[in-house]
Structure formats: structure tokens, C-alpha cells
Amino acid sequence: MAEADVVVDCTDNFPSRFTLNRACLSASTPFVSAAAIRWQGHVATFLPDRADSPCFQCLYPDEGVTAATCAAEGIMAPVVGVIGSMQALATIDVLLGKGAALCGKVMLFDGLAMEWQTIALPRNPQCPACGAGTAPGPSAGA
Numbered sequence: 001m002a003e004a005d006v007v008v009d010c011t012d013n014f015p016s017r018f019t020l021n022r023a024c025l026s027a028s029t030p031f032v033s034a035a036a037i038r039w040q041g042h043v044a045t046f047l048p049d050r051a052d053s054p055c056f057q058c059l060y061p062d063e064g065v066t067a068a069t070c071a072a073e074g075i076m077a078p079v080v081g082v083i084g085s086m087q088a089l090a091t092i093d094v095l096l097g098k099g100a101a102l103c104g105k106v107m108l109f110d111g112l113a114m115e116w117q118t119i120a121l122p123r124n125p126q127c128p129a130c131g132a133g134t135a136p137g138p139s140a141g142a
């Protein structure tokens with residue numbers, strides 16, 4: 001991770017994302033995360049070397065979180081294309097050092113409504129990964 005300029009999350013499960021997040025925090029490597037299911041998706045950029053940057057676990061603090069799967073819930077294929085393209089653009093933004101426009105935000109896409117929404121994602125001081133919190137572990141969630 002320390003030798004990478006950026007890590008692009010193309011996994012499909014939370015345990016892998018938590019592991020990537022911690023590795024990126026440890027190595028101070030930028031992390032561009034994306035996910036999609038059904039008609040929705042989201043993209044976010046995390047920059048561990050920036051004091052104001054949240055991390056993936058600021059977004060999902062509970063490592064015991066269980067998620068719906070594309071196998072069970074389905075995924076509208078064009079949504080993956082939309083989210084993948086936005087993730088690629090966010091990655092290029094990080095690589096070019098253009099200010100990482102997506103840091104501290106989450107872009108949400110609703111393919112059914114054909115709408116994008118951008119919400120602020122501040123760093124969580126109690127985050128179990130980058131803050132003072134303690135990781136609840138995989139069995140603590142509902």
C-alpha cells in the first residue's frame with residue numbers, strides 16, 4: 001500500500017473495505033471507494049494525509065454492519081458503469097493532485113430518479129479507524 005499512489009476499492013463486501021481502509025490509513029495512501037446495488041451507488045475519496053479527511057469507517061463506523069448483496073438484491077448494470085466512471089474520475093483527480101474535490105463528501109447516485117446528491121462527510125473524531133473510537137469488531141453489529 002505504501003508504494004501505491006492510490007487504492008481504488010472495487011470490492012463487493014464490507015470486511016474487504018474495512019481492511020483496505022485500515023491499510024490505506026496505515027500507509028497514508030489515498031483511497032477511492034465506490035459501491036453500487038439495485039439502482040443506487042456512491043463514491044467517496046479519502047486522503048489519510050489530510051487532517052480534515054474522513055476515512056471509510058467515518059462513513060460506516062460499525063464493522064459488524066451487514067449489507068445487502070447484489071446477488072440477493074440485484075444490480076442495474078448501467079448503474080455500475082455510472083459509478084465506475086465517477087470512481088475513475090475521482091481517482092484521476094487524486095493522481096493529478098487537483099485538490100481531491102471529492103474528499104470530505106459522498107456522491108450518491110439514484111438511477112431510478114436520475115439524480116445525484118452530494119452530502120458532506122466530516123471526519124468523525126470517535127471513528128474506530130482514524131479517530132479515538134474503538135473498533136466494535138465483526139460480531140457487534142446487528
Ligand SMILES: [Zn+2]
Pocket residue numbers: 054055056057058059124127128129130131
Ligand atoms: Zn475514520
